[in-house]
Amino acid sequence: MVNETQKFDVVIAGGGSAGAVLASRLSEDRDRRVLLLEAGQAYTPANTPDVIADANRVGGDRDHDWGYHTQDHLGLGHGVNAIRGKVLGGSSGVNAAVAIRARPSDFARWAAHGVEGWSFEDVLPIFKAMENTPAGEDAWHGRTGPFPIRQRTMEENTPSMRAFVLAAERCGLARVTDFNGAEQHGVSPYTLNVVDGKRINTGMAYLTEDVRRRPNLTIRGCVEVDSVVFEGRRATGVRLVGGETIAAGQVILSAGAYGSPAILMRSGIGPPSHLRELDIPVIVEAPVGQRLKEHPFYYNVYALKPEARSMTPVAGAILWTRSSEAGADELDLHISGTHIFDPAQSPTGGAIVLACSVTLPKSKGSIRLASRDPRVMPLIRFNFFEDRSDLRRMMEAVRLSRKIGKTAPFSDVVELEMTPGNDVQGDAALEKAIIAQVDGYSHPTSSVPMGGPNDPGAVVDAGGAVRGVDGLRVVDASIMPDIISAPTNVTTIMLAEAISRKL
Numbered sequence: 001m002v003n004e005t006q007k008f009d010v011v012i013a014g015g016g017s018a019g020a021v022l023a024s025r026l027s028e029d030r031d032r033r034v035l036l037l038e039a040g041q042a043y044t045p046a047n048t049p050d051v052i053a054d055a056n057r058v059g060g061d062r063d064h065d066w067g068y069h070t071q072d073h074l075g076l077g078h079g080v081n082a083i084r085g086k087v088l089g090g091s092s093g094v095n096a097a098v099a100i101r102a103r104p105s106d107f108a109r110w111a112a113h114g115v116e117g118w119s120f121e122d123v124l125p126i127f128k129a130m131e132n133t134p135a136g137e138d139a140w141h142g143r144t145g146p147f148p149i150r151q152r153t154m155e156e157n158t159p160s161m162r163a164f165v166l167a168a169e170r171c172g173l174a175r176v177t178d179f180n181g182a183e184q185h186g187v188s189p190y191t192l193n194v195v196d197g198k199r200i201n202t203g204m205a206y207l208t209e210d211v212r213r214r215p216n217l218t219i220r221g222c223v224e225v226d227s228v229v230f231e232g233r234r235a236t237g238v239r240l241v242g243g244e245t246i247a248a249g250q251v252i253l254s255a256g257a258y259g260s261p262a263i264l265m266r267s268g269i270g271p272p273s274h275l276r277e278l279d280i281p282v283i284v285e286a287p288v289g290q291r292l293k294e295h296p297f298y299y300n301v302y303a304l305k306p307e308a309r310s311m312t313p314v315a316g317a318i319l320w321t322r323s324s325e326a327g328a329d330e331l332d333l334h335i336s337g338t339h340i341f342d343p344a345q346s347p348t349g350g351a352i353v354l355a356c357s358v359t360l361p362k363s364k365g366s367i368r369l370a371s372r373d374p375r376v377m378p379l380i381r382f383n384f385f386e387d388r389s390d391l392r393r394m395m396e397a398v399r400l401s402r403k404i405g406k407t408a409p410f411s412d413v414v415e416l417e418m419t420p421g422n423d424v425q426g427d428a429a430l431e432k433a434i435i436a437q438v439d440g441y442s443h444p445t446s447s448v449p450m451g452g453p454n455d456p457g458a459v460v461d462a463g464g465a466v467r468g469v470d471g472l473r474v475v476d477a478s479i480m481p482d483i484i485s486a487p488t489n490v491t492t493i494m495l496a497e498a499i500s501r502k503l
């Protein structure tokens, strides 16, 4: 039985990029009692530790990460780390803070799944309203929203990062002035949600001290949700790990692309044969966890000459372009310049990473439960390169990255190529090196996809409501119908902003 004395109107499971936004927006209505449950620490903005606040520390640490890795040994010969922030702010508390929106062609691919209200024209006003930035044109930008976005300049970047941008221009790429403006094809220093070196996560931007003082908002940290409680097919609350139950008028899962599908399956919503394997009673048959998407990421690493070995700020600059297989209007390749690398691993004590990615991968991954026990890591597969087009396009990205590596002024500041290394030449050797070392960009999406009534892969509708039950929504990166060609954070925040306006 649920504890009726504590009843909330809305309980949100997971206080990450989406959950913190929902808690803030939904509690603006003082008559709505909102409870936010977060498995990690719920730091206040003032007592946030450096590992979360310092923009140069990316990926968190053991206390602020779920410690997940994938089961990709069969396909790739190795598992891939699946980093996820475990803290109020979620993965926006450990990420590289790149703040670039999805493009119109990304939303057109969403529309092909039958969801309405998510065209680029629909969402541009929300992207504008959520941000505050002094840069760019008013047609594209907002000045007063809660989320700060700043354009990094060439001068603020390291000498080698500047050289990367200039060498890319020499290789024929245009200089982009604003990735969140009219044109994205080209190269530029990153646009970031970093202010004075501080990564501003959603827990800081949306759950300010003032917001936390609202009497109708309760935030509980270090609390893990096990499952959703149902009466028939109506969600009436949540059960926590440990057994406590909390009643709520409606339940919103914002536990991220791994957490939300896991909670759904533990609650009896998922592929029936899989649930039966684990003796979980089936409430609704649904293709949960079957369209997981992630960007494959390959590190082309260079040791820097001693005189150019400064490595902060770590991020950086990005080149965004199209492969020979890209669809009309699509940009499907990134080369992301960062210094996210242990300098002790470089023979010169300094390094730069040109990280190559295919950002519209066709390969589909999956997430399943290994056990009904919520403490057991789920079984995650990315299945990188299962569709060979992804590997062909990754080869194109790495060839372009290596061409930039040999072009001045970049070639003037690097001592040598560390990965894949000069002895890796020719297509067969390069392909082997990429497969052996491919990593993830940490942008998982689409494990609980939105879709119209004719999309057999859809789990939720265009407002995040779970099909087949009442009182339950999912709102986070898991509901994107397909992965986007940009980094995923600001589009996840926009999703939460958009859905909160309809509740």
Ligand SMILES: Cc1cc2nc3c(=O)[nH]c(=O)nc-3n(C[C@H](O)[C@H](O)[C@H](O)COP(=O)(O)OP(=O)(O)OC[C@H]3O[C@@H](n4cnc5c(N)ncnc54)[C@H](O)[C@@H]3O)c2cc1C
Binding pocket: 013, 014, 015, 016, 017, 018, 019, 037, 038, 039, 040, 058, 059, 083, 084, 085, 086, 087, 088, 089, 090, 091, 092, 094, 095, 096, 097, 098, 099, 100, 223, 224, 225, 226, 254, 255, 256, 257, 259, 260, 263, 441, 442, 443, 444, 476, 477, 478, 486, 487, 488, 489, 490, 492
């Ligand atoms: C290392 C790294 C670098 C990245 N770099 C960038 C970047 O530079 N730019 C960009 O755009 N994107 C980046 N991303 C991706 C981006 O941060 C994510 O897409 C985004 O944060 C996802 O938001 P979300 O709300 O879906 O999930 P999350 O932000 O991951 O939030 C989920 C929250 O739910 C909590 N939770 C999970 N399960 C439970 C449970 N059972 N009970 C209670 N709470 C639970 C988690 O602790 C977490 O706080 C990066 C991600 C990582 C990990």
